[in-house]
Amino acid sequence: MDSFPNTVAFKNDDQHEDLNADFSVPAMVDTRAVSWQPSPAPGVLRKRLELVSFSQPRITTLVQFEAGSSFKQHTHSGGEEFLVLSGVFSDETGDYEEGCYIRNPPGSFHAPFTHEGCQILVKLGQFQAHDDKQLVLRSKHYSCRWRPSNEPGVSKLDLHQFQNEMVTLFKINPNCWMDKKCYPDGVEIFIYQGSLSDGNNQYSEGCWLRYPVGSRLKISTVDGALLYMKQGHFPES
DSSP states (O other): OOSSOTTSTTTTGGGSOOBSOOTTSOEEEEGGGSOOEEOSSTTEEEEEEEEEOSSSOEEEEEEEEOTTOBOOSEEOTTOEEEEEEEEEEEETTEEEETTEEEEEOTTOEEOOBOSSOEEEEEEESOOOTTOOOOEEEETTSTTSOOEEOSSTTEEEEEEEEETTEEEEEEEEOTTEEEEEEEETTOEEEEEEEEEEEOSSOEEETTEEEEEOTTEEEEEEESSOEEEEEEESOOOOO
């Protein structure tokens, strides 16, 4: 359904210069060091992390809604996935507090707003073909089943899986780690809380990381970490 063209929420995003578009090399953005940029909607700011201008553009963005801000009703032809990092995000379907993970499949539409303000991590145009599931998962709700992983001090919450795509939240206790492993499809990480080391460098809260196909990582943390991790969604080379 394209009754509401995607010209309000992310107007002309795909006309900007590509950003972190080479998936064969690691990419990193420390979002704290990047300035907020205005969007077409008053009171809504953003920081672009990834922009690839395919026929269906793929965009990864950090978005901040000031209290009382909103977008007009619009659709995202390539689908929309987002994680509420702080505050409460709302649309006509309900209110979504910090920790909520939402997937709106291609062709869906909404009119976002917030009363108190919020910040979200948004991914556009990155749905697999035939993945048409609408999803709302409240990661802080008692019904969510965090499960221990194979490593001591590490637990995980599966958010979504379709074919080889996997989206997961990981909690890592202080002075614990995830054993070194290979990511055959590459991996994207957003440090929701805390900090991590990948064996080569140290990264703090708010850093967005992307590692190419076949990367081997040992993720560890001194002060603990909460990580959003996504695999199996890279574009075909």
